[in-house]
Amino acid sequence: MKIRVVIPNSSSEFTATQVAERKKAAFTGTEVDVVCLPHGPVSIEYAWDEALAAPYILEVARKTEEEGYDAVTVDCAMDPSLRAVREQVSIPVTSGGESSFLVAMALGTKFSVVTVLESTAKVIRENLQKYGFTSRVASVRFANVPVLDLVDEEKAAQAILVEAKKAIADDGAEVIVLGCTGMSPLARKLQQELGVPVVDPAAASIKLAEALAAMGLAHSKAAYLTPPDKEIR
Amino acid sequence: MKIRVVIPNSSSEFTATQVAERKKAAFTGTEVDVVCLPHGPVSIEYAWDEALAAPYILEVARKTEEEGYDAVTVDCAMDPSLRAVREQVSIPVTSGGESSFLVAMALGTKFSVVTVLESTAKVIRENLQKYGFTSRVASVRFANVPVLDLVDEEKAAQAILVEAKKAIADDGAEVIVLGCTGMSPLARKLQQELGVPVVDPAAASIKLAEALAAMGLAHSKAAYLTPPDKEIR
Amino acid sequence: MKIRVVIPNSSSEFTATQVAERKKAAFTGTEVDVVCLPHGPVSIEYAWDEALAAPYILEVARKTEEEGYDAVTVDCAMDPSLRAVREQVSIPVTSGGESSFLVAMALGTKFSVVTVLESTAKVIRENLQKYGFTSRVASVRFANVPVLDLVDEEKAAQAILVEAKKAIADDGAEVIVLGCTGMSPLARKLQQELGVPVVDPAAASIKLAEALAAMGLAHSKAAYLTPPDKEIR
């Protein structure tokens, strides 16, 4: 099985730091390929970033299908352009936010998302409402760490830990979802310290993609209708 | 007061047919300016269209604010890039879908949206869920008429009428919202034939923009945080 | 356009203090007329007050339509007798609570209402549930200031400010709705101090009435059925 992970920003430096983790997340036998966008913002933290990245996400997704991949993951907890990508391609499409929320709901009755910035938290809250999952959400918190500062892992871990602890103690979270796909190593550490499951959206979207492809499932074309050829000026 | 109506497609021909209606929708004393996008799809009917139009919607919205307009409307029932535009500008931003849903809820307990295509209906349903309005929605129906075919007004009217009648008789709709901004003349005709209020999203978003600007209100920057300067590659 | 504002209490003294603000809220070209009830409680703060005022609200609304007004607003954040008035008349009927909630939802994802008394808060919470808006509500708070004490504007402003700040900091409010129509001057001051939009229900209901009348819209008679002649003993 061949899965392409699309990191929907234009930062090849950031992407380089993520490759090993994404390969590690897959089952033996799954070939994982990680790419970022040719153009667009260097990080996705605002709806504004999403809007600017949108055409390039579509472009990369289209190529992914053409090149014969079995599935594609949009590697971001904000699920940018998810509906548009699913309209465009027929191979399974998963995404960091959606996949991690689904996994979290298999692990407890209430989960909290701990993400990077307030702007990201706003988008994630809106997505949770759109997906109909709010009755399962304890809170969406943010650590006030921009995505590209996640490379200072120690400091990021500390800030995330503080919010995750509040989510558990004050909001009733039984499961923590990390609200950014750049935090895989953190997920493991946090889980040990917190004593509750910590879901890494990058891993979750790869595992879900593998599972869908293996089951012969892809998103419904009755839900995500294929656009006809249309004039683009 | 100066309001700019942004028709988020690239069809200047379609836009030309809408100008008179938009001006008519405003109060005396409101100056209305109607533009379309410099690039992008010729109509917005799929999430895919939205994604391709997104960067140009942002560009036009930014210029609108710079040129001193008091408010901007995104003239589309699918509310494309609404969150991104609100992040970007500080003047009031309204949009066809959201505005018409709000107006409809002032007129009855249950409304139905009748839109053009199934793909559009899917996006509108998702928006209604995202906005938390589903308990007020009787149904979202579509007439199977592409946006640019709305110029054949007679035929479009007939198809919309059929669905609107079903919405009232079968789904319990008390109010009809037209799910496309290219139907202003239709709204008036349909209202007479149906005997229930018919909300035109193009007019609704202009009236809401006027009302907000007059009250000194604009969207909350605590909801739509301003993105910092960021590298766009 | 001629709009009548019905302050649904019997206090002509209070009403006198509101006239200038209501006229100011309207567009040039809108004629605004402000009246209170001939009988009933001197303020509307409890469901009990609403019940006693109900027949007089209906009486004034009926006359308003007979006298050729284009719209009527029930000038109270508790929306007293709103359904009954809409059953009775065919001109657009707006109301302080409903209108301000709708406006607030165009400005942010979560709003809080800050009202005068706990009893008022209870009614407003019930209305928000009835309207299906609770997923958009951060909180309903009260400042413990009876309506008629709002004339001591300084003190009222202080108490409201405290609660509004808590709504923003603790409850996640992005927009503040004032939960009483006697606070128009306060709305402007609070907005400056709080840095988020503050919606005045008195102004909101006038702007919505103007917008509806201008669009040729009135509440659906399929939602608010006209009562037949009936014996009243």
Add this chain to the structure above:
Amino acid sequence: MKIRVVIPNSSSEFTATQVAERKKAAFTGTEVDVVCLPHGPVSIEYAWDEALAAPYILEVARKTEEEGYDAVTVDCAMDPSLRAVREQVSIPVTSGGESSFLVAMALGTKFSVVTVLESTAKVIRENLQKYGFTSRVASVRFANVPVLDLVDEEKAAQAILVEAKKAIADDGAEVIVLGCTGMSPLARKLQQELGVPVVDPAAASIKLAEALAAMGLAHSKAAYLTPPDKEIR
């Protein structure tokens, strides 16, 4: 135990037909007294009727408490003035609609209400939304029989039966709630014919009143705050 049943209309003729049924609904040892209003509409079918009856419902409820009754029921499926009455008195207050919905939810997962008129159905739907019960409601249907025509029992029964059968077959109702308190004899007949439980709101509100009074429970004064003395002009 002494319970007063308040039929919130002014029709002493209708009331006379209901007395025997109400007494029959009570346990041995419960003294039941049935009254109607001194003034107001002869039937309660519209919000408009409710508004006109409101002050008299309050008056009768106040006297009921003064005369030492242990509980009072507002004998109407539209629950008119329920909040106002609870603000006013401290003895338990039950009502036809609310009581029957609660009983229905002890009998199945989905219930339908079959009421008299479309206008009544609209109010009942709004109440169900206000009470937060919509996830348990299959449908609210109406038989198009005005309240005072219920005396022609045969014809009413037929019309109600047709709608109840549709509720079960088409809407998934497992329990039927009669949406009018003038149908007690019908409830028994319908239950036999339909094979599912049929809840009579008149009986339900009496049984709930008995249960509350026996348990030493009355509505919370933290929910329904007592109004202070206030000038009524």
Add this chain to the structure above:
Amino acid sequence: MKIRVVIPNSSSEFTATQVAERKKAAFTGTEVDVVCLPHGPVSIEYAWDEALAAPYILEVARKTEEEGYDAVTVDCAMDPSLRAVREQVSIPVTSGGESSFLVAMALGTKFSVVTVLESTAKVIRENLQKYGFTSRVASVRFANVPVLDLVDEEKAAQAILVEAKKAIADDGAEVIVLGCTGMSPLARKLQQELGVPVVDPAAASIKLAEALAAMGLAHSKAAYLTPPDKEIR
């Protein structure tokens, strides 16, 4: 009328302490019989306990119907095996949790449950979600007192009181539901101290059983279908 109260644990000692309270809860004329299970855990505090008790609850319920009782109550706030029992028998079945939630909703708009252990709270929260009542719930709290320690009434009362006060002050509870059926004497004391209604689930389920039986109502067999004879190995 003959009602059997089934305490769904195997502790005859605990059961002995409850008999007098259950008899006191009934109307004169109702014969109340209290039994516990022949086998199973000595208390029901976890879903695990429920699972082990399930076959014995069914066995006792079946016998109750065979012996001609008019109704049966499953005397536990966790509502163990409620659906299964209703599938099995045709006489009315009530249960501590469900009955007390229904009664609470007749007394205020928001109630809190105060139960014994965190594990119990988790099950009760899940039930409230299953019943569709969450919009009426302020919170579910626990006092950290195992069921069998309720015999030290003074200490239990103190712990429950602390949580009930927090529910009222911090969570907005207007009504308190005790989340365990072993607390009847406490209910009365707490109500006096708290000033809001306190619902005893043991009493509530008996009163509801009496009411249903008296009205000729039992759960819908369209909701709880009767299982056919089936091989049990």
Add this chain to the structure above:
Amino acid sequence: MKIRVVIPNSSSEFTATQVAERKKAAFTGTEVDVVCLPHGPVSIEYAWDEALAAPYILEVARKTEEEGYDAVTVDCAMDPSLRAVREQVSIPVTSGGESSFLVAMALGTKFSVVTVLESTAKVIRENLQKYGFTSRVASVRFANVPVLDLVDEEKAAQAILVEAKKAIADDGAEVIVLGCTGMSPLARKLQQELGVPVVDPAAASIKLAEALAAMGLAHSKAAYLTPPDKEIR
């Protein structure tokens, strides 16, 4: 990785027909072991069946953990004893219903469940409400085929197909979930005929178990608290 599939009925004949399908559902490298219960009903179709099977499901799950399995699946779309099993063991526990609903929500906005019997449909609807997924559900339908009759694959397929088509055409389903774990071969056939994704709950729960175990995740012990040692009489 070693996963045990627990078919929660006592029919070893039925179980024998399922083994090959379960093994086929797993990734290479996953060892799958399929067992049924030592005692209990021969099929799980009613809550009553669940109640009788409950103690044996716990027993088998406990042994599974003791024997060193990495995960366990409760192979039934009714999710029997799911909470109890999660309280008891620490290895990941998945189940047919929950897993397939989660997978379905990754494939479309609205799914329908097509199950075997009306009684099963009732339990599944209740579970969907308990899980908070109802806003994503188009319908729950049943084909009126008892579980053990699924061996007549042709006839079952026909009955399921009819209901699945109605779910898509009449209810708006974009994805079909099979509401029984004995239908794996059917899932593939139906998907081809229907043109929308068809989720097999047996496969879904195995894939989810594999994914959880591989990610080092198990259900939260803060959600499913471990019961203490307790006297079982």
